[in-house]
Amino acid sequence: MFTGIVQGIATVDEITSSPGLSTFVIRFPQEKVEGVTIGASVAINGTCLTVTRQDNNALFFDAMQETLRLTTLGDLKPGDEINFERAARIGDEIGGHLLSGHIHTTATIVEIQRPENNVTLWFEVPDEWTRYVFPKGYIAINGASLTIGEVKGNRFNVHLIPETLRATIFGRAREGDRVNIEIDSQTQTIVDTLARLGYDQPSTAL
Structure with missing residues (x-):
């Protein structure tokens, strides 16, 4: 599990592609890899990946084609920067x-x-996911826990303070960039439960 508090920015050093698999070599700030072990989970732009190898402050991760298809990891190239968060431990503050x-x-x-x-960043999401996007609700964007501002159709915005811009790759954001989205699990559960009970249907009362 992760908390959505981005711990820093890392840089893609190398990407090796083979049939059905891509291996990412990502270089982290030295102090952020202390105590890391093979098999540890790290969120890369919000995507949970497993450490397969370590070379000093460079960590290696494998991503299957399905992961590349469903996320923006397939868009990455050497030199790109990413948000990262190491897996939460029992007792960590959930910020x-x-x-x-x-x-x-x-x-x-x-x-x-x-x-x-x-x-203020405005995002456009596929129509089928707008049912889970509410003003003042939680959403994770590239692994960062953020609060939704306004919602207009299939678009929503978030407001970012200077510290968030400094600590994440949002400070380098450009129009047209794609980002990874993880919907808040509690919101998804509530919306889906109400739908199964029929509360998402328009009223037929006269």
């Missing part, structure tokens, strides 16, 4: 909200607004 590291869908940044002292 965001609990995440599984399993990506539901991707979204596209369609507009970036820069009012004084903050940035």
Whole structure:
């Protein structure tokens, strides 16, 4: 499990592709790999991957084709920066909200607004996922736990303070970028339960 509090920015060093599999070599800040073990889970732009090898501060991860298809990891290239979070441990503070590291869908940044002292990012998601997107609800974007601002159709925004921009790759965001989305599990459970009970149907009362 993860908390949605991004622990830093790492850099893709190398990507090796083979049939059905891609291996990512990602270089982390030295202090962030202390105590890491083979088999440990690390969220890379919100996607839970397993450490398969370590070379000093470079960690190796394998991603199957299904993972590449469902996430933005297939878009990465050497030199790209990513958000990362190592798996939470019992007793850690949950500063965001609990995440599984399993990506539901991707979204596209369609507009970036820069009012004084903050940035507002507008995202567009596939229509089938809008049922889980509510104003003031939780959502994880590239592994960062964020609060949804406004929702308009299949678009929503988040407001980012300077510290979030500094500590994550959102400070380098550009319109057209794709991001990984993990829907809040509690929101998904409530919406799906109400749908099974028929409460998502339009009223037929006169």
